[in-house]
Amino acid sequence: xxxxxxxxxxxxxxxxxxxxxxxxxxxxxxxxxKKVPALRxxxxxNLFYESSTRTRSSFELAAKRLSADVVNFAASGSSVEKGExxxxxxxxxxxxxxxxxxxxxxxxxxxxxxxxxxxxxxxxAGDGQHxxxxxxxxxxxxLRSRLGSLDGLNVWVVGDVRHSRVARSLVxxxxxxxxxxTVAGPPTLVPAEIxxxxxxxxxxxDDLPQADVVYALRMQNERMKQAYVPSIREYAAEYQISSRxxxxxxxxxxxxxxxxxxxxxxxxxxxxQSLILDQVRAGVLVRMAVLYExxxxxxxxxxxxDGPPDGPERRRRRPSGGRDPxxxxxxxxx
Ligand code: NCD
Numbered sequence: 001x002x003x004x005x006x007x008x009x010x011x012x013x014x015x016x017x018x019x020x021x022x023x024x025x026x027x028x029x030x031x032x033x034k035k036v037p038a039l040r041x042x043x044x045x046n047l048f049y050e051s052s053t054r055t056r057s058s059f060e061l062a063a064k065r066l067s068a069d070v071v072n073f074a075a076s077g078s079s080v081e082k083g084e085x086x087x088x089x090x091x092x093x094x095x096x097x098x099x100x101x102x103x104x105x106x107x108x109x110x111x112x113x114x115x116x117x118x119x120x121x122x123x124x125a126g127d128g129q130h131x132x133x134x135x136x137x138x139x140x141x142x143l144r145s146r147l148g149s150l151d152g153l154n155v156w157v158v159g160d161v162r163h164s165r166v167a168r169s170l171v172x173x174x175x176x177x178x179x180x181x182t183v184a185g186p187p188t189l190v191p192a193e194i195x196x197x198x199x200x201x202x203x204x205x206d207d208l209p210q211a212d213v214v215y216a217l218r219m220q221n222e223r224m225k226q227a228y229v230p231s232i233r234e235y236a237a238e239y240q241i242s243s244r245x246x247x248x249x250x251x252x253x254x255x256x257x258x259x260x261x262x263x264x265x266x267x268x269x270x271x272x273q274s275l276i277l278d279q280v281r282a283g284v285l286v287r288m289a290v291l292y293e294x295x296x297x298x299x300x301x302x303x304x305x306d307g308p309p310d311g312p313e314r315r316r317r318r319p320s321g322g323r324d325p326x327x328x329x330x331x332x333x334x
Contacts, residue, residue, distance in 0.1 A: 001293050003122045005111050007133040007169040012176050019141045021289035022282070028065055029284065039068035042295055045098035045120070047090070049075040049105040054256050054280055055125050055134070059102045062287035068295075071098065086110060087117055094118035099295055103127075121294035129223065132165040135255050136173035138286040142278050143213065144177075146251070151178035154210055157199075158239060159217035159263045160189045163224065166255045167217060171197045182211070185239055188228040205238070208245060215253040216241050216263045232262055243267050251275055 001009065010018070028034055044063040048056055056072070063070045073093060075081070080089060086105070093101070100121040103111045108130035115122050126132045143150055155174055161167045161183050171181050175198055182200040183190055195201050208214065219235070229235040242265035246252060252264075252274045260266045268274060 003111075003115055003124075004133055004290055004294060005115070005122065005124045006131050007136045007173045007176075009133070010137075010173075010176070012178075015137065015140060015173065015176060018137055018286065018289045018293060019144055021292060022137075022141050022285040023145070025065075025285045025288045025292075028288075029281070034065050035067055036065065037067045038292055039063065039066035039295055042066075042068040042100070043096070043098040044068045044070050044291060045093055045096070045101045046070065046072045046125075047093065047101055047103045048073065048125070049080070049086075049103075050126065052104055052125070054283055055104065055132075058280070058283035059123075059125060059134075059287050059291075061284050062291055065284070066288055066291060068099075068291070071096070086114075090114050090117045094120060100291060102291075123290060123294060126165050129163055129165050131169045132255075133169050133173075134283070134287055134290055135166050136169035137290070138279055138282040139170055139215070139253060139255070140173055140177055141286050142253070142275050142282045143251075145282070146275065146278070149178070150174060153179040153212050155179050155181050155213045155215055156208055156211040157181060157183045157215045157217060158205065158208075158241060159185050160219045160228075161185055161194055161217060162189045162191055162228070163220035164217045167194070168197070170215065171199050175199070182207075184208070185217075186229055186235065205245060209247055211250055213251045213253060214241055214246060216258075218255070218257065219259055219262050236262060239263070240265055241268055243271065246271075246273060248273075253279060256280065 001014070028036055046056060046059055060070055060072060094117065098120050100123060101114065101118065102123045102125050103114055104125040106128050108128035110127050111122050111124035124131060124133055140150065143153070147153065157167055157170060167183065171183065174181050182202055183194055184202040184205060187203050190201060190203065192201060240263060241252065246268050250273060252268055254264060254276050256276060258264050258269055260269060269276060
């Protein structure tokens with residue numbers, strides 16, 4: 001995998017492979033020193049044109065835990081404010097020869113465009129209302145860790161689908177993994193065209209009890225150019241997920257940030273059925289796996305070859321032999 005631009009870049013085997021790799025990194029998070037040398041000598045540039053808490057911090061942590069050098073670029077405070085274009089900004093930063101660029105922009109398709117301007121591996125961390133593939137991967141990872149498999153799982157995605165880049169990647173990714181997906185919300189926020197992705201579309205929550213997993217989406221006020229709901233109170237009355245609506249066996253997810261009291265009632269956010277913080281933790285692991293994979297296939301073999309032990313990290317090699325991602329000689333040459 002050279003780039004990760006869309007969840008459609010991955011088939012089921014590819015998603016499974018990334019989840020397995022993420023699981024193999026889980027142990028690093030429990031170490032006193034949370035670092036492995038897998039990407040030593042590699043540079044990862046985080047290029048963020050939009051605000052972000054979870055995605056940006058987890059990409060940064062992921063790169064650092066793999067021992068890559070990390071440069072964080074935020075559009076605010078940069079020459080973007082002086083009118084520098086996306087292309088000039090990318091080409092300027094690419095002069096530092098990063099191996100990977102993680103990019104979030106308000107423009108659909110921007111990450112794909114950037115692949116034409118640099119040799120670096122590009123990872124889409126959200127492009128406008130289009131896609132957010134690593135979010136879908138971490139959501140799949142979270143469910144897989146909890147349930148083992150997504151085959152036959154019934155997932156309802158509820159809320160502002162229209163303005164959500166999470167929705168598109170999530171619906172496609174969940175279906176690839178064998179889940180059945182229903183999207184639900186008011187007609188103004190759930191475009192009928194979303195059905196082309198193969199999901200069911202509902203405008204009421206009457207059948208919500210059928211869901212195994214309820215995935216709420218944030219009301220994305222910053223993207224709205226007009227009023228899509230009569231009032232937040234009326235929206236909440238019809239579509240808010242609260243302990244009244246969430247059945248005892250249902251799991252709750254949300255990509256964050258949550259608008260408490262709008263799409264979710266506070267009690268369910270902090271309740272025992274909520275996987276929201278598991279999703280955040282999974283974000284670091286899955287992004288480690290993605291960075292590892294794009295840098296491995298761009299600059300070395302994707303399956304680490306066997307090699308003689310030559311240092312403390314090598315001595316930790318697992319009995320599984322050449323598939324230990326922490327010990328790829330190509331990625332941390334002596
Ligand atoms: C999402 C985003 O920014 O696209 N959040 C995230 O990445 N964790 C969803 C959102 O903002 O609602």
